[in-house]
Amino acid sequence: MAKIVHRPEINFLRKFYIKEVILGLFVTLKHVIRNLFFPEKLPTVFYPEEKKEIPLATRGRHRLMKREDGTPRCTACMLCATNCPAFCIHIKAAEVDDPYKEKYPEKFDIDLLRCVFCGLCVEACPLDAIRMDMPLITFAEYKREDFVLTKEILLDHDNEDYPHAKGYNPPKPLEITHGIHHFEFLKKIKNSTKQI
Numbered sequence: 001m002a003k004i005v006h007r008p009e010i011n012f013l014r015k016f017y018i019k020e021v022i023l024g025l026f027v028t029l030k031h032v033i034r035n036l037f038f039p040e041k042l043p044t045v046f047y048p049e050e051k052k053e054i055p056l057a058t059r060g061r062h063r064l065m066k067r068e069d070g071t072p073r074c075t076a077c078m079l080c081a082t083n084c085p086a087f088c089i090h091i092k093a094a095e096v097d098d099p100y101k102e103k104y105p106e107k108f109d110i111d112l113l114r115c116v117f118c119g120l121c122v123e124a125c126p127l128d129a130i131r132m133d134m135p136l137i138t139f140a141e142y143k144r145e146d147f148v149l150t151k152e153i154l155l156d157h158d159n160e161d162y163p164h165a166k167g168y169n170p171p172k173p174l175e176i177t178h179g180i181h182h183f184e185f186l187k188k189i190k191n192s193t194k195q196i
């Protein structure tokens with residue numbers, strides 16, 4: 001059986017929404033008084049004079065991690081560039097004499113104007129050589145070419161900078177970044193083969 005819902009009677013005052021208008025004005029007045037006399041309670045931030053703390057997981061500007069001797073951990077494997085959906089990473093690989101390192105990036109550019117800050121380059125890197133943990137999220141330049149991060153800019157930091165991000169990006173064992181891990185592993189296999 002259908003339930004009959006009775007519509008309430010609308011009186012003369014309600015037809016003109018006088019009560020609702022007064023209530024709305026009261027809310028506006030309440031906000032005006034609060035904003036004038038208690039600015040510290042404002043839910044807004046006086047940017048750029050005031051800056052909010054950035055959450056740990058925020059993806060900021062990229063940086064290239066360094067080995068102890070200051071050279072980039074990156075071995076120019078191209079995995080980050082291949083996985084980048086915006087095609088904004090440009091790497092030029094070069095040979096290196098060190099037997100522990102296969103290659104190094106002679107050139108490593110990231111075009112910030114194309115980057116969508118997806119973090120896929122960080123995920124793809126097998127050496128933890130690229131991170132996006134710098135608390136830099138606002139970029140302003142006058143020329144398009146100034147938005148290109150060169151290798152020198154990406155390496156211009158200390159590995160120990162941004163300790164707040166350690167929990168987010170745990171450091172990888174150093175030997176892996178030097179290729180010694182694989183070298184020792186191969187030596188072990190060789191020795192075990194000899195014993196057989």
Ligand code: SF4
Nearest residue numbers: 084115116118119121
């Ligand atoms: S954050 Fe995403 S778009 Fe930007 S360089 Fe890395 S993979 Fe490319």
Ligand code: SF4
Nearest residue numbers: 074075077078080125
């Ligand atoms: S940053 Fe990592 S993924 Fe990109 S080229 Fe270097 S080693 Fe490979």
